Amino acid sequence: MALTDDVRTGITEHDLHEIWKDAPGIPGFFSTVDHKRIGLRYIYTSFAFFFVAGLTALVMRAQLSAPNSHVVSPSTYNSLFTMHGTTMIFLFNTPVLAGFANYLLPLQLGARDMAFPRLNAFSYWIFLLSGVFIYASYLIGKPPDGGWFGYTPLTGGTYSGGVNLDFWGLGIVFVGISTTVGAVNFIVTIFKLRAPGMTVNRMPMFVWSILSMAFMVIFAVPAVTVATGLLELDRLFGTKFFVPHLGGSVLLYQHLFWFWGHPEVYILFVPATGMISMIIPTFSRRPLAGYVWVAASLIAIAFISFGVWVHHMFATGMPVQAMAFFSAVSLIITVPSGVQFFAWIATMWRGVIRFSTAMLFAIGFLLIFLLGGITGVMVAVLPFDWQVTDSYFVVAHFHYVLNGAVVFPIFGAIYYWMPKMTGRRLSERLGKLSFWTMFVGFNVAFFPMHILGFLGMPRRIYTYQAGLGWDTLNVIVTAGSFAFAAGTGITLWNWAWSLRRGAPAGDDPWGADTLEWSTTSPPPDYNFAATPVVASRHPLWDQRPLPHAVSGDDEATRSLGPEGALVHEIPVTTGIDAVPHGSQRIPHPTYLPLVLALGIAVVFLGLLVNAVLVGVLGAALAAAGLTRWLWRTDTDLT
């Protein structure tokens, strides 16, 4: 709709651009609230962390390639695996998916922005600052070394006295703010900003997946915030929550941590399946099979994921009867994933598959996730888990799930959606080379780890003795990991290359069915001048030409057409049926989210260096930013 000036109203693209644009240069950079800029920023920042986490993995693999080697010291190795896990979970997988959701949700819903654009900017700044906070530990040579799940009492003040663990514990609390406010924003956006006619049973499956993910975040993240928050109270203020000989409980920490930690696996996995549910239908040229089944599976997973956390604790000596429950639930959660799996197969079954790079990543995902899912069933079996938990078998399992079944869809998503975001396509030739290198490298790197686990190799050891039968397999694993890294490098190169040299994408390079492909690539600042009207699950396949709404006179309809865009408004629709029932002003660019985020960062800095004055200053800055933010007047918004 951005392509032509609106004949009826006389509103031009130029008019709208003047209303919606950011200030040029640095002021615009720091004050933008545009979900597209923020989403891309999320993606780029996450990939910077991905790059670092990949390097830590390669150093670890170099160390483990031979027994008794001295590539790094034991304490360096321990910090490497701590930061690798922390980075991959908190600073890559979670935020990169948030980035895609940020960018895509409003476009797929036919909205002009997110429900709370300033909150959106705020959650990005928190993510960035918390990542910088955690990595600042390297600047003073004190990186965290307590493992990515930071079990007490090892991570308590007695056994980890330095500031290392404070970077980690405070950093986890810090980054949780970003995830939580992001989830709130997703939920409200999904329920209130859908285009007229996009009833809940017409939402794209990616939207369903983000909805499921956001609800899991809201209920799960408080648990990890409490776990690491109490740990920091112990460390900084001398409380005894996790000090066993003074009445604390070390298992309480584990329960709190995994009450978040297992849903977190699905928080990452579910949006990745949402991406797959968009890519497979497009390249099969068929609607997703079993739409209702798949949506129901996503919701079922969100519920069941809260009943499996104890399977991380099967070796802690809990009563067998209690563990049997969690064993059973951990088996049951396979079923909704199985439903999704066969929905994808059924979609492909009658279709003509176009083997684009994105589709290759989707098929690679299926083959890898199948194995990760099967080993997931195995570790749910209590006595088997006793044998393999905390061994390389489990390392293999969760890399098949969190690397294979999450990172592969993310790479597929780059090939699929980057043309929309940048206006330029990545090279398919390089893409296919990257896919095959990654796919082969991945399996060479991670499959032998199953066997290493069976041969008794425990997790998190910085070295091992010769003669245990592990030597050859470790060489193979290391070789595979370097191949995998090279494969990811090809895509990163391809991506950078495409920004300048890629072929122009056009609006809809893949012949896809959802609304993001109806606008230009990249979309204009306001996404849609007039809001599309949806009458199908596949508007771009079934509704040609795609109809757009016209503004009416009342509150409910006045923002539907370009007139709404001209006054910086966005239509609000009902939660289930998406009937227009209001108009919402969208805030203009502002520095306030950055001010609030900086204030909070200074509070955390004060806690870290144990300086009350710094903390108070940060709190004052945050309070000032927040007060100004909440001091709503119409002039703020228009």
Add this chain to the structure above:
Amino acid sequence: MFDARGSEAHRVAGLWWLMFALAAGVYAVVGGFILVAALRGRGTPEGRASRITENAFIWLGGLLVPTAILMVLAVVTVQTTSHLRRPERDPLRIEVVGKRWWWQVRYPAQRFTTANEVHVPVGRPVEIGIDSDNVIHSFWVPQLGGKVDTIPGQHNVWRFRATRAGTYLGECAEYCGVQHANMRFLVVAEPAAAFDRWVARHLTPHSAPTSDLTEKGQLVFLRETCAGCHTVAGTTAQGDEGPDLTDFGSRLAIGADTVPNDPGNLAGWIADPQSIKPGILMPPTALAPGELHALVAYLESLR
């Protein structure tokens, strides 16, 4: 795990081969479906028709077949679990405490303590009490069975039988700090007679020096900081920070199975343990060559 030598490991290995057969079948069938689904429409303009409806895929592949397989696994899980770790009559009781980064091993009924080496008689039920007074570790002997965490403030028990004689590698399986990797131990399963001899030797420790050299070594041991952390039964050395050394000379390895126990390794260990196992709590001990030689001889004589 493929080379099971204990009651629990045997059962789990059986369970594994059942699961492996199911998994291989599932992977072959589902993987086959993926590849066929991806390829069968090739060369056709609109895809190939099929008698299998979309709902059939979801009902059969997604719901019914997985549920059936999971039911089988649930039954097997409950059956296997209920057979394992059950109390048996007249077990041999052993108390193991995870330390940073070694294992204290006590035989409470026999009233002696050793370290990093657990001797058990083949065939007799064994009940190992597992504790920690510091961080969390996990006690794991892959060839004998699964893991049990050492949780400070909680007493855990692991019950098993060794089915064949041999020396099995044990490892710490829960990350516990800088030397987690070198927190190993050995389980020596031996025939009852040999085990009884081993126990008998511990009931009458031979800590008295038998030569001039070992006598000098004992003097060095008691004079230096050694006795502050280590115990040698029958002497004034009663420290409990480090491993009990009463039977040190009979042990197979030094430093929780970090290096084999021989005089050369021991001398290096005493002089500079940090170069062999960086980050551990034992400080270096500077001794004249003659004194070191005597101390090594004394320690190797303790049996």
